[in-house]
Amino acid sequence: MKRTILTFGFISGAVISVLMSLAMAFSNQIGHGERAMVVGYTSMVLSFQLVFFGVRAYRDNEGQGSITFGRAFGLGMCIMLITCVCYVATWEIIYHFFMPDFMDKYGAYAIEKARAAGANAAALEAKAAEMRHAKELYANPLYNMAITFIEPFPVGLLIALISAVILKRKKTAAVQVAG
Numbered sequence: 001m002k003r004t005i006l007t008f009g010f011i012s013g014a015v016i017s018v019l020m021s022l023a024m025a026f027s028n029q030i031g032h033g034e035r036a037m038v039v040g041y042t043s044m045v046l047s048f049q050l051v052f053f054g055v056r057a058y059r060d061n062e063g064q065g066s067i068t069f070g071r072a073f074g075l076g077m078c079i080m081l082i083t084c085v086c087y088v089a090t091w092e093i094i095y096h097f098f099m100p101d102f103m104d105k106y107g108a109y110a111i112e113k114a115r116a117a118g119a120n121a122a123a124l125e126a127k128a129a130e131m132r133h134a135k136e137l138y139a140n141p142l143y144n145m146a147i148t149f150i151e152p153f154p155v156g157l158l159i160a161l162i163s164a165v166i167l168k169r170k171k172t173a174a175v176q177v178a179g
Contacts, residue, residue: 004062009086012051012086016086017087020040020090044156048152048155051076055163076160076161077160079160083156084156103135
């Protein structure tokens, strides 16, 4: 079980890390808005597909074709958690070494979005204050890692749950022919 978790967890982690790195390399073209969310969450869904394949591989190879919902869900969760940790590690490297101005750019985007939506001067100042506060919070590495971990977690949790429901299979009783 441990081998399956580590193998599929780190493959999924590598996929999510590569996709995030590519998305960040093209972040000026993608932007910070809805396109960035679509690209980000699509990357997560693609990488978390390995949760399904990991649970299926365990069921078929080590479980002799059967697995309980609880074991399948637990296995999926472990694979997903490794993937999330890889996601956080990749983001921390990208953020600290390649995009230390990320929060400034994101803040400018949020203020411009509010301005384009017709916000008045007071609302724009409130948004600017909110962005300054977010930047201060994000400067704390533990807060930064926690927020980053929370991004892929719900997607992975959902895929682990769906995988467990789809892949659970009870052991079949061997039928003996009396003769």
